[in-house]
Amino acid sequence: MDWFIQTLWLVPIYPLVAFLLISLGRALPKPLAYDASEGHGHVDASEALPLLAKKEVAFALTSGATVLGLVHAIASVAWLFNQHDGVTPIEQNWQWLQAGDLVLKLGTLLDANTVMMLFVVTFISLFIQIYTHGYMNHDKGYAKFFGYLALFNFSMLGLVLSSNLIQTYMFWELVGVSSYLLIGFWFHKPAAAAASMKAFLVNRVGDFGFLIGILLLLGITFTSGFWQQYLSINPEQALLSFQGFMPMVGGLAKTIPAWLLGAIGILVFTGPMAKSAQVPLHTWLPDAMEGPTPISALIHAATMVAAGVYLIARVFPLMAASMDITMPFITIIGVITAIVGATIAVTQTDIKKALAYSTMSQLGFMVTAMGLGAYTAGLFHLFTHAFFKAMLFLGSGSVIHACEGEQDMRKMGGLMKKLPVTGITYLIGTIAISGLFWTSGFWSKDEILAAAAHQHPVVYILLSATAGLTSFYMFRTFFLTFMGTYRGEAHVHKEDPVMTAPLAVLAVPSLLIGVLLSGFAFGLPAFGHYITHGLMSELPHHPHSLLDAMFNKVGNASQMVGLTGLVLAFAVYGMKLINTDTVKRVLAWPYELFRNKWFFDDVYQGLVEGGFMLIAQMSSTFDKVVIDGVVNGVGCITSGTGGLIRRLQTGRIQTYVTVLGFSVLALVVAYQVLMVKG
Amino acid sequence: MEFLLPILVGLPFLASGVFALLPTNPNPETEAKNLHWLAGIVSTILLVVASVLAFGQGVGTNLSWVQPWLPKFGLSLAFGQDGLTATLVLLTTLLSLLAGVASITTIGKRLKLYYSLFFLLIGSVLGVFMARDLFLFFLFFELELIPMYLLITIWGGPRRDYAAMKFVLYTLAGSIFLVSSILLLGFVAKASGAPEQSLFLFSQLKQLASNPQFPFQLQLLIFVGFFVAFSVKLPVVPLHTWLPDAHVEAPTPISMLLAGILLKMGAYGLLRFAFEWFPLVGKLLSPYIGLLALINIVYTASIALVQTDMKKLIAYSSVSHMGFILLALAAYNATGITAAIFVMVAHGLVSAALFMGVGTLYGRTHSRDIAIYGGVAQKAPVLFYFFLLMSLSSLGLPLLVSFAGESLTFYSGFISHAFSAIPLSSSVVLPLSIQGVTALSAVGVVLGAAYMLWLVKRLFFGPVSEACQQLKDATRSEVAVLSVLSVLVIGLGFFPNLLTAQFADSTTAIASQFSQAEAQLQRLATPPQSAVALSDGSSTSSTQP
Amino acid sequence: MSSAVTPEIGLSTYLALASILFGLGFMGVATGRHLMRTLMCVELMLNAVNLALVAINNAVNPGDLSGQIFAIFVLTVSAAEAAVGIAIVIALFKNTGSVDADAFQQLKG
Secondary structure (H helix, E strand, O other): OHHHHHOOOHHHHHHHHHHHHHHHHHHOOOOOOOOOOOOOOOHHHHHHOOHHHOHHHHHHHHHHHHHHHHHHHHHHHHHHHHOOOOOOOEEEEEEEEEEOOEEEEEEEEEOHHHHHHHHHHHHHHHHHHHHHHHHOOOOOOHHHHHHHHHHHHHHHHHHHHOOEHHHHHHHHHHHHHHHHHHHHHHOOOHHHHHHHHHHHHHHHHHHHHHHHHHHHHHHHHOOHHHHHHHOOOOOOOOOOEOOOHHHHHHHHHHHOOHHHHHHHHHHHHHHHHHHOOOOOOOOHHHHHHHOOHHHHHHHHHHOOOOHHHHHHHHOHHHHHOOOOOHHHHHHHHHHHHHHHHHHHHHHOOEHHHHHHHHHHHHHHHHHHHHHOOOHHHHHHHHHHHHHHHHHHHHHHHHHHHHOOOOOEHHHOOOOOOOOHHHHHHHHHHHHHHHOOOOOHHHHHHHHHHHHHHHHOHHHHHHHHHHHHHHHHHHHHHHHHHHOOOOOOOOOOOOOOHHHHHHHHHHHHHHHHHHHHOOOOOOOOOOHHHHHOOOHHHHOOOOOHHHHHHHHHHHHHHHHHHHHHHHHHHHHHHHOOOOOHHHHHHHOHHHHHHHHOHHHHHHHHHHHHHHHHHHHHHHHHHHHHHHHHHHHHHHHHHHHHHHHHHHHHOOOOHHHHHHHHHHHHHHHHHHHHHHHHHO | OOOHHHHHHHHHHHHHHHHHHOOOOOOHHHHHHHHHHHHHHHHHHHHHHHHHHHHOOOOOOOEEEEEEEEHHHOEEEEEEEOHHHHHHHHHHHHHHHHHHHHHHHHOOOOHHHHHHHHHHHHHHHHHHHHEOEHHHHHHHHHHOHHHHHHHHHHHOOOOHHHHHHHHHHHHHHHHHHHHHHHHHHHHHHHHOOOOHHHOOEHHHHHHHHOOOOOOHHHHHHHHHHHHHHHHHHOOOOOOOOHHHHHHHHOOHHHHHHHHHHHHHHHHHHHHHHHHHHOHHHHHHHHHHHHHHHHHHHHHHHHHHHOOOEHHHHHHHHHHHHHHHHHHHHHOOOHHHHHHHHHHHHHHHHHHHHHHHHHHHHHHHHOOOEHHHOOOHHHHOHHHHHHHHHHHHHHOOOOOOHHHHHHHHHHHHHHOOOOOOOOOHHHHOOOOOOHHHHHHHHOHHHHHHHHHHHHHHHHHHOOOOOHHHOOOOOOOHHHHHHHHHHHHHHHHHHHOHHHHHHHOHHHHHHHHHHHHHHHHHHHHHOOOOHHHOOOOOOHHHOOOOO | OHHHHOOOOOHHHHHHHHHHHHHHHHHHHHHOOEHHHHHHHHHHHHHHHHHHHHHHHHHHOOOOOHHHHHHHHHHHHHHHHHHHHHHHHHHHHHHHOOOEHHHOOOOOO
């Protein structure tokens, strides 16, 4: 057991090795490794493939690496449960780069927060990989896909285990590039190519702010005075390490003005804003659905997008230090995101897009919780959401797979009979995300609502309404897809057991994990009990008794709101009591707003094309005309002057002689005159 | 071991002569094959000698070899090696081998003359990096122009004459400043009683320059001369317009060398002369140098964004990356020096590979217009993966080689205590501090990703365009070149300490010059508070060694 | 007495003569169009210089012969120059059929 804890650094290394081996297998020259993935290969040519490029090998390497990671994760869960009185984090560091006084380290940090993410990532990864084996089985790029999956796991696990903010930034970028590669996996489709680039660039914009935040922190704290005064450790030992965050922020609060501290918090928050698809940097997430569905489930629903919330929890002392600036900012962004996501989701007809906007809305809930200081609730929702949202996405993938690639819900319907396992698990997921009937979503979401009710009634009302909307649009997708009669043309295939098994497995935590960790069942301690120990034990948090009381009040209300959404959806899409066209006509203005995604994409399009590209074009013209103009101008002046002067060169010897003679004469005269004078 | 120094510089010149005098073989195909082989062997020998020099006596051993040459004029033949030189010499010899291999598919005519000039170029570049006499340095610095001019005009693209002439005239204009600074320094040396036979030895000039008695105005004059001269070579906006033309018109292997090594001559000169010898001046000017770097990074990156010519796009991205070197130098600390040298190496590897990539495409379709491409990834997957890797490195992806350099650049700027104390600063309204310009330069991170990924998307993604229907994937020699570069890009990206250890001794030496200057400044005056904008916290203690 | 009737031929007289000769030669070179005439005028100028050299030597340092030696040198060189010059003129005439100086302006800028 201890061995697994001590060698935690191996967890990202396993998938890295898998990635390198798969890439190597694909990179070997043709006679050795016939590349079946790129156009001209046939699937049945796999006999000719070398060992490393075979499908089974790629699958075994990637999922084997994930299983090894999961073993470590389970060991660390056990470690967490054994820590009775508070969690003592375990940290290991290795020097990565030394430059002058600056020593950058890579390391692993194990505390409750890490354990939670480690478990989520490896557990969900494993089942998604099994699912992918079925989903991508006939795709030419099977091995490549598993290679990229391994690369993603490497980056994500590296991010989760990061011991300091600089390391986090590195892996933050790496998950971004894995996401880029996987969204653009079918790069021959222009939409996928565009979506992948957009995802990376929007994330880069967020990372720009994040980077400046890191730089400010580094610049201010990287002085011997600061460290001697406020921290007992040497900067070389831990540069911006999470373990040293608490005292560092304490020191910052004493040395720099409050606005600067708040600004740093907001700058650091822009990283999570982009990665967790918060308004206004959310536009990449729906487009990212161009990637294969397992990716949407793994990266764009369960793990990577949640990394933003995870990071906020990691740097929570910094955020909490600015109660007047950073925290309200985070709350507002979170609430807006929750509302915008939910309203757009209502109007979507593409099943994956609807789920994507739902993810965005749920991330808004988590971020709001962070902004309210209820980080335990936010992380709890992250935890439960990962399971049921991954399941929902995989369910949608199963539907799409069965309908031969059809994603439009208007061309589905009545699929419950043909896809029973998918339908039932999808229903479970829908109930869970709607927070009904004491499923996992109920517990986590209501903790957020309780915190909101405790602090800001306005936030509570907005979030509750959004929760009702969530229930409505999720049941809408369910009714449109699985109930009624089939409206599409495509022949519906049977379910593939390789794909339904992971769905069934994920249904269990979707139903039960909430209640198990709610603090109300079997005498088990609540999720918040574990997570608040360790690095976050020193943070202020709300007294449990107060929140529990609030929780009971809020719980019933939210059930009612959720049921209302359910009933409405049933009335509109199940019973067809209300005609949707009438609603669209009556609510024309909001409907257009939501259907056009609040015009964010259009505004950005205008900004980039009309503003940014214009400036770039102007710079280019300036370079060509003005700067190069000056350069060529100097050349022209020189040759022009030469052209003028050359006329003096008549070629007639008489002229030269005359000029020479008279010049000498003039010199003599001048000499005489000057000498006489002098 | 010292005896290898002049041999390493002399060998390429010898090879150049041999290539020029080789008898013509009646069969052009066998001749081409033989010439390529011979060039490969010579480059390999150079690489081996450079490696022996760099690693033979353990990292960080300083070597020098001095012979009197024209003692009447105070000139000597002096070659030497320290960490910085060893790093750049290794880069040069490696890229010369790779560019030689790249020549196999790209150079079709007058091979003997080509290789003769090629090694003349390599020899003069090696001379620049290894010279330890300022006048000798100048000779090599100028000598490099001749083969480069001819390589562009004979083997270049359609506008080669214009580009080559522009390149030469631009550089010569910069040389005016260089030679004036050198002469001025020589006069000062003579006046201060330096030994007449060896006026221009680096070791003596460095000692002279760090003498507190050296008049500040003279220091400023010499610094500016060096700075302008090497700014042309680096290049720094607005002295950069020769570069896009020269890169675009040069044949692929020469573009690789231009971007990979020749630009580094500018960076090397800046670091070795302007910054190491006159830290006092540079330190005072550092926010302004940082401002130039900011313009370099952001302005050229946005120009790169709208290019329709793929080679020009890569060329402008080179200029943008050179801005990072300047920014790192302006930070004036050991981290910044490390960052600058790291960016030099990283950019040398990555830009060479990128030029190789676009050159390969150009060789297939004979067009540099991005618009005609599309879907190349389906036709040439191997090329695509290499190009993607290099693009990701170029945009600063962590664990690839450029990231370490770029991030260190930013960090160095923020932990820098460089401040502006000259009166000029009080009249400038801008809150000009190195921290401020560094933060703004981070926009380059977004722009860099934008132009690189957009290029990748337009070239490689989407449906296969008409012009790319018959496109062939990379040949064996191209794969070889790109593989070597990829291994280095990934390896040094994961283990950057391997590289920084290589030049750590130079970093320490230069950093000690900086801290001396800082001490001197502190004695002279206390910093005016107005000049310290973002560094409220850091100004509390400014005695980082 | 005799000195008043027959003014002594001194240095200034020689120099005046030399100047006049030089001026005539110069005018000839500057205005003449026939190449042969130009060559002859050059000879005239050279001889004017020779005269000046000898005269000055005689007046300044009569015992020394360096002026005369210079003059002999100039004579030798001018003979060679005349030979080459005439050869060039003949070659030009053969090629172009003209000895007019205005016909040869290839060096015009």
